[in-house]
Amino acid sequence: MNKKICILNGSPRSNGNTKALIADFIKGAEAAGNETVCFDLQKMNIHGCLGCCGGGKDAASPCVQKDDMEKVYPVYKDADVIVLASPMYYWGISGQLKCAFDRLFAVAELTANYENPKKDCILLMAAEGDSESNFAPVRAFYEGLVSHLGWNNLGIIYAGGNMEAGDVLKKPEQLEKAGALGRSIV
Numbered sequence: 001m002n003k004k005i006c007i008l009n010g011s012p013r014s015n016g017n018t019k020a021l022i023a024d025f026i027k028g029a030e031a032a033g034n035e036t037v038c039f040d041l042q043k044m045n046i047h048g049c050l051g052c053c054g055g056g057k058d059a060a061s062p063c064v065q066k067d068d069m070e071k072v073y074p075v076y077k078d079a080d081v082i083v084l085a086s087p088m089y090y091w092g093i094s095g096q097l098k099c100a101f102d103r104l105f106a107v108a109e110l111t112a113n114y115e116n117p118k119k120d121c122i123l124l125m126a127a128e129g130d131s132e133s134n135f136a137p138v139r140a141f142y143e144g145l146v147s148h149l150g151w152n153n154l155g156i157i158y159a160g161g162n163m164e165a166g167d168v169l170k171k172p173e174q175l176e177k178a179g180a181l182g183r184s185i186v
């Protein structure tokens with residue numbers, strides 16, 4: 001059966017390395033018959049979580065803040081696979097992605113036990129550093145997140161050695177890994 005894939009792109013650079021990884025991932029995923037929706041979070045009006053714990057009252061619009069997360073919620077709820085795509089910023093994910101992800105708490109608030117819907121998930125990340133030790137803090141964050149949410153990790157693409165926008169285009173092996181991960185979703 002085809003899968004619905006929701007991509008949260010936390011890179012502010014529309015011609016950047018994260019976006020190039022996403023493009024090849026989408027090509028692969030759609031070639032395998034899946035449906036993709038990509039949210040370029042930088043272009044959207046998405047505010048940080050207020051921590052009010054007042055959401056979860058309306059399944060169609062679960063957060064008290066009415067901004068562009070209204071576009072993300074229905075796609076997130078329908079999706080089988082969530083892709084977290086981000087440049088590495090200070091050994092973490094970008095603020096754009098963190099803001100959007102925190103706001104998914106409003107969906108968990110729809111349930112008595114604050115449970116997020118179960119999903120498969122993927123991490124796509126571009127970074128300047130190209131070592132496992134450089135990636136370790138993000139790996140720990142991502143694996144902890146996935147474990148706590150009870151999600152299922154389908155794969156991680158860590159594309160290191162990329163600083164300037166478009167550097168990854170000179171590394172076809174990294175793009176091919178993103179494409180192959182997309183094609184593997186069935």
Ligand SMILES: Cc1cc2nc3c(=O)[nH]c(=O)nc-3n(C[C@H](O)[C@H](O)[C@H](O)COP(=O)(O)O)c2cc1C
Pocket residue numbers: 011012013015016017018019086087088089090091092126127128129130134162163164165166
């Ligand atoms: C604010 C900022 C913080 C960054 N922090 C890191 C870092 O901690 N480790 C690293 O390897 N690269 C870091 N980088 C480099 C980016 O991860 C790298 O340029 C990446 O390819 C950007 O992806 P993009 O082209 O999708 O924007 C940082 C870049 C910026 C602008």
